[in-house]
Amino acid sequence: MTDTPAALAPRQLEAYFAFMEVGSLLRHAVEKQLKEAGDVGYVQFQLLARLGDTPGGALRMTDLADGVVYSRSGLTYQAQLLEQRGLVVRAPSPEDERGVVVTLTDEGRATLAAVFPGHIEAVRRLLFAALDEADVDALADILGRAAARLRSDPPRSAAARRRRPGRTSA
């Protein structure tokens, strides 16, 4: 009977507000950097980065979407934009004819390379400038746990695609 009190503890409120503020400012700044450096949005950057991280630089639409986008049409939209610019190629999957495999092109890699250093630098300057090693460790640990929880949380109305259980997608 003592759970879920009506309000957050003051420290929780503080943490929450700080989190949202940092999130908002950081996202805004990063989005701007990406736009200027390579004319990509944050979602597109995530997609490129994910492909770049995958051996072969290829993923199925569904796997690519995972955690980045909240609707299938949203991914189709972004993938179209990327394909129009020649940063990725889409081709039917050989294994499953229903599927579409998205592959990073050389130009896609080049764009990623053009954008990444500035991205890193912005994150360092904006997020990590005021933090020391212990802070970073704590953040990684705490937010890692929060992320895991959020990921596994029943989305309170599973609008999103069912995820293959047992994958965490590093």
Place this chain on the structure above:
Amino acid sequence: MTDTPAALAPRQLEAYFAFMEVGSLLRHAVEKQLKEAGDVGYVQFQLLARLGDTPGGALRMTDLADGVVYSRSGLTYQAQLLEQRGLVVRAPSPEDERGVVVTLTDEGRATLAAVFPGHIEAVRRLLFAALDEADVDALADILGRAAARLRSDPPRSAAARRRRPGRTSA
């Protein structure tokens, strides 16, 4: 010559990814809750909450915008929506005829009250469920510092309105 290496440390990368993932999932979930509970977006919620936190429930447009919105027209847009729904009233400022004072109405307070508990509960369930008191303290401390830094950061091209120096707006 040892500053700003080309890449983030692995722990930094981890912390950054976790942060963005939590931010994305949390924002999405919270936005949904607010929509369902009171048909307001997160920005509108912030505006209402800020007004609700102010003695008299009234603020000038410029002060209201601070940190919530990145363009003047963006605030005008949201304020219009809120006014159309009767949640706020806008009136010319008595002191400065150029200014506009936004005041929370009773209905605005009611909406805030209708939305707040669910909001709190969502944050607790999604963000704080996996964290203990020490985590919350650490988060508040670390992100508080990051937020302060971000706030004071030269926006790398001051598109936003110049802020009156010396105000931090709790």
Place this chain on the structure above:
DNA sequence: TATTGTTATACTCTATAACTATA
């Protein structure tokens, strides 16, 4: 019948620039 992905469509939100009015 369930799943993959696309399309059509409507809607929300944001930003830039031009404009008005007051300080």
Place this chain on the structure above:
DNA sequence: TATAGTTATAGAGTATAACAATA
């Protein structure tokens, strides 16, 4: 001349539902 706010407008992104094709 600088500031406060609005308006017009255009563009980016998102989501829902209907659809086609394959498993």
